[in-house]
Amino acid sequence: MNVKTYSKDQLLAWYETMYKMRRFEEEVFEFYKQGLMPGLAHLYMGEEAVATGVCAALNDSDFIGSTHRGHGHLIARGADIKRMMAEILGKVDGYCRGKGGSMHIMAMDKGILGANGIVGGGIPIATGAAYMAKYKKTGQVAVSFFGDGASNEGTFHESINMAAAWDLPVIYVLENNLYGISVDIRDVTNTPNLADRAIGYGIPGVIVDGMDVTEVYEAAKAAIERARSGAGPTLIECKTYRWQGHHVGDPATYRKRKSETEKEDWMAKCPIDCLKAEMLSTKKAKASDFEAIETAVNKEIEESVNFAKESPYPDVSEVFHDIYV
Amino acid sequence: MKEITYAQAICEALDEEMERDENIVLLGEDISFIGGNFKTSVGLLEKYGDMRVKDTPISEAGFVGMGVGMALTGLRPVIELMFSDFLLVAADQVINQAAKIRYMSGGQVNVPMVIRAPIGAGRSSAAQHSQSMQAMVSQFPGLIVVVPSTAQEAKGLLKTAIRDNNPVLFFEHKMEYNKKFLVDDVVEPIPFGKANVVREGKDITIVATSSLVMKSQEAAEKLEKEGISVEVIDLRTIVPLDIDTVVESVKKTGKLIVADEAHERCGVGAEIGFQIMEKAFYYLDAPVGRVNTPNVPLPFSPALEFPIIPSVDRIYKKVVEMVK
Numbered sequence: 001m002n003v004k005t006y007s008k009d010q011l012l013a014w015y016e017t018m019y020k021m022r023r024f025e026e027e028v029f030e031f032y033k034q035g036l037m038p039g040l041a042h043l044y045m046g047e048e049a050v051a052t053g054v055c056a057a058l059n060d061s062d063f064i065g066s067t068h069r070g071h072g073h074l075i076a077r078g079a080d081i082k083r084m085m086a087e088i089l090g091k092v093d094g095y096c097r098g099k100g101g102s103m104h105i106m107a108m109d110k111g112i113l114g115a116n117g118i119v120g121g122g123i124p125i126a127t128g129a130a131y132m133a134k135y136k137k138t139g140q141v142a143v144s145f146f147g148d149g150a151s152n153e154g155t156f157h158e159s160i161n162m163a164a165a166w167d168l169p170v171i172y173v174l175e176n177n178l179y180g181i182s183v184d185i186r187d188v189t190n191t192p193n194l195a196d197r198a199i200g201y202g203i204p205g206v207i208v209d210g211m212d213v214t215e216v217y218e219a220a221k222a223a224i225e226r227a228r229s230g231a232g233p234t235l236i237e238c239k240t241y242r243w244q245g246h247h248v249g250d251p252a253t254y255r256k257r258k259s260e261t262e263k264e265d266w267m268a269k270c271p272i273d274c275l276k277a278e279m280l281s282t283k284k285a286k287a288s289d290f291e292a293i294e295t296a297v298n299k300e301i302e303e304s305v306n307f308a309k310e311s312p313y314p315d316v317s318e319v320f321h322d323i324y325v
Numbered sequence: 326m327k328e329i330t331y332a333q334a335i336c337e338a339l340d341e342e343m344e345r346d347e348n349i350v351l352l353g354e355d356i357s358f359i360g361g362n363f364k365t366s367v368g369l370l371e372k373y374g375d376m377r378v379k380d381t382p383i384s385e386a387g388f389v390g391m392g393v394g395m396a397l398t399g400l401r402p403v404i405e406l407m408f409s410d411f412l413l414v415a416a417d418q419v420i421n422q423a424a425k426i427r428y429m430s431g432g433q434v435n436v437p438m439v440i441r442a443p444i445g446a447g448r449s450s451a452a453q454h455s456q457s458m459q460a461m462v463s464q465f466p467g468l469i470v471v472v473p474s475t476a477q478e479a480k481g482l483l484k485t486a487i488r489d490n491n492p493v494l495f496f497e498h499k500m501e502y503n504k505k506f507l508v509d510d511v512v513e514p515i516p517f518g519k520a521n522v523v524r525e526g527k528d529i530t531i532v533a534t535s536s537l538v539m540k541s542q543e544a545a546e547k548l549e550k551e552g553i554s555v556e557v558i559d560l561r562t563i564v565p566l567d568i569d570t571v572v573e574s575v576k577k578t579g580k581l582i583v584a585d586e587a588h589e590r591c592g593v594g595a596e597i598g599f600q601i602m603e604k605a606f607y608y609l610d611a612p613v614g615r616v617n618t619p620n621v622p623l624p625f626s627p628a629l630e631f632p633i634i635p636s637v638d639r640i641y642k643k644v645v646e647m648v649k
Contacts, residue, residue, distance in 0.1 A: 065394070094431070095431065096429060096430050096433070099428060099430075099431050100429045100431065106426070106430040108433050108434055113397055114429075114430065118417055118421050118422070121390070121417060124387045124388070124389070124393070124418065125391075125393045125397065125422065126394060127387075127391050128390065128391035128393060128395040128398070128402075129394040129395070129398045130394075131391055131394070131395055131400075132398040132399060132400050135350065135400070136400075142394075154384075154386055154387070155386050155390060158382070158387025158388075158390075159390070159391070161382060161387075162381065162382060162384065162387055162388065162391065165382070321432065322432035323428045323467055324467075324490075324491050325467065325468070325491065325564045325565050
């Protein structure tokens with residue numbers, strides 16, 4: 001982990017973002033366990049370095065397209081966690097006034113084109129935002145987040161092909177967490193490194209350790225600069241792992257087929273703990289620096305939980321709002 | 326007034342709207358260099374350039390999805406699917422994305438995009454290039470469904486589609502593209518959800534879509550000579566549906582035929598017939614009739630295809646059956 005290059009403030013900001021994601025989702029999981037959350041949610045725990053590193057390299061005016069596992073992407077873009085939490089509970093103060101839920105949170109004021117319930121559904125949408133930026137010469141770029149599963153959808157191949165053909169300012173961030181629900185990507189795909197698919201489209205394909213926020217940031221920064229300069233898209237494969245099941249109700253009993261200790265091995269690479277340990281051992285920061293951040297984030301999370309609980313459900317009359325036909 | 330083809334009318338609508346608004350961008354297969362498979366974008370590449378008139382690869386889900394992203398970020402994409410059958414290749418982006426994003430986002434965004442797609446049989450194109458998808462897509466909340474009749478109507482309705490802030494499916498009839506029509510020199514946008522009574526009559530009402538409006542008028546002229554007075558309504562849009570105009574007409578004539586080229590099962594006739602039962606039951610003198618494509622895939626051989634296409638003759642016979 002390359003912490004030397006970065007300032008203390010920069011590194012602590014990344015720590016704060018990742019810690020916030022983790023704490024946010026711990027509360028979401030609690031909501032589910034207590035029966036307070038309608039439906040399900042797909043947790044990003046373990047993958048926090050990816051969204052944090054990528055979004056740290058973006059400008060405020062850029063776009064991102066997210067997935068069904070989108071809480072981390074939204075928090076990394078600075079979405080309001082009160083409104084996120086309220087949406088997850090189906091409340092009227094949520095981003096979508098309770099019409100979207102965890103899987104469909106959109107925040108256009110943060111350039112978030114939406115989480116998406118369809119695997120691969122958001123990839124062409126982010127690509128279209130990049131087309132707009134190129135045509136209108138706005139200087140914006142778009143990041144499309146998606147998983148290893150989506151990289152087997154047609155929309156991945158169609159989008160990346162068009163973006164490459166037309167040098168669109170888009171960055172494809174493939175979060176390879178190894179599983180599509182229970183199916184191991186290694187059992188259904190004969191491409192050990194999914195980044196290699198970039199070769200077929202004539203664009204750079206980069207492999208990074210998705211558990212290391214500094215490595216993700218460096219790759220994202222280079223890809224974003226390339227996109228903004230007009231040189232076209234990049235595919236970044238972040239090797240990562242989801243700690244929980246596919247969703248909060250999935251006990252994930254399928255993980256030990258390749259290795260008895262697979263989950264534990266990945267958890268030992270926790271992106272949050274590892275950054276903290278590295279900063280402490282290199283004396284980039286003191287224990288008290290982390291304590292201060294954690295205290296502040298915990299307070300913010302608690303406020304978001306209370307806000308969401310107290311927010312009312314939408315009035316039933318709203319079911320017919322926001323649609324013309 | 327001038328005489329132009331239906332394809333030229335479409336092209337004029339695109340041109341006039343693109344001239345007016347630089348946010349309008351065309352995407353589709355073969356639309357740019359050759360001006361479209363049905364010649365509906367001839368000359369637009371030269372006038373507006375490659376970024377606004379974009380030939381795409383054969384990636385319907387990909388470029389329709391790109392259109393959604395463009396619409397979310399300030400452009401007004403007009404996408405051509407070479408045949409309406411290809412909607413099924415792009416169905417997720419049309420139905421799960423474009424149709425739902427405004428609603429799912431709690432009204433944060435609009436999705437102002439138009440998908441143009443030719444419908445209809447009659448070219449021996451067989452079952453994968455001859456379907457009429459307007460009834461199927463009308464099932465999904467969030468999509469406006471337009472079925473223009475003449476070139477004049479197509480031009481006016483396409484302008485409205487491009488200016489609307491919602492996703493619009495705009496179905497052009499492929500057998501009309503090369504036909505000539507009289508079109509006003511200036512065509513204003515035609516509002517959605519306002520059916521057009523194109524012929525007044527007193528014995529029976531035909532509410533029709535697309536090409537069947539013209540076929541119904543032709544049948545009505547023939548019937549007029551035989552003493553049967555037919556009212557013909559051009560529905561213009563299936564969604565939103567102007568049921569009130571149909572109800573008013575049925576109150577006068579007491580009889581209704583719904584003519585639409587999509588398959589009969591769960592079709593436009595089923596919807597309008599049911600609504601008329603709910604809203605004008607006691608004015609009906611006969612069960613509502615339908616003229617559709619029967620429930621089989623479109624066959625290749627003209628010997629098989631033409632007998633099942635809704636025709637002037639089938640409309641004529643249906644009227645005679647119901648009136649006599």
